[in-house]
Amino acid sequence: MKYLHTAIRVNDLPAALDFYCGILGMVERRRIQGRQRPCDLVFLSMPDDEDAQIELIYYHDPAYRRKVEGFGHVAYQVENIYATCRALLDKGMALNLPPRDGFMAFVKSPDGISFELLQQGKPLPPEEPWISMPDQGTW
Numbered sequence: 001m002k003y004l005h006t007a008i009r010v011n012d013l014p015a016a017l018d019f020y021c022g023i024l025g026m027v028e029r030r031r032i033q034g035r036q037r038p039c040d041l042v043f044l045s046m047p048d049d050e051d052a053q054i055e056l057i058y059y060h061d062p063a064y065r066r067k068v069e070g071f072g073h074v075a076y077q078v079e080n081i082y083a084t085c086r087a088l089l090d091k092g093m094a095l096n097l098p099p100r101d102g103f104m105a106f107v108k109s110p111d112g113i114s115f116e117l118l119q120q121g122k123p124l125p126p127e128e129p130w131i132s133m134p135d136q137g138t139w
Helices: 013-023 062-067 081-090
Strands: 002-009 027-033 039-046 049-059 070-078 104-108 114-119
Touching (some): 013 049, 070 081
């Protein structure tokens, strides 16, 4: 696995960008739309350390934003999302979000910390048992 980023949910995106970029000196690396819920994802890092990133998550729905504020997850890239998830299941882990899309899955540590697993490169073709596997709890 390769470390990618740590995610933080923010309530005020301009204020967060002012803090992380204006005060701490980080730079915006990329900005995309969320895959699972309507949100903006903004990836930041220090100018000389692009590999250690923070992902700011700004949910469009104010009620949802208030419900899930604060720390989000730690993300790792994996070579094969299906093989990684199969190995985790074999070790007794629950998949909070199975890799139904061939790209993304979530598991939680015993302390409730969410770990996002992302397929390296393009998503793998969707396949069973992942397609029909239900979510387990929150992620």
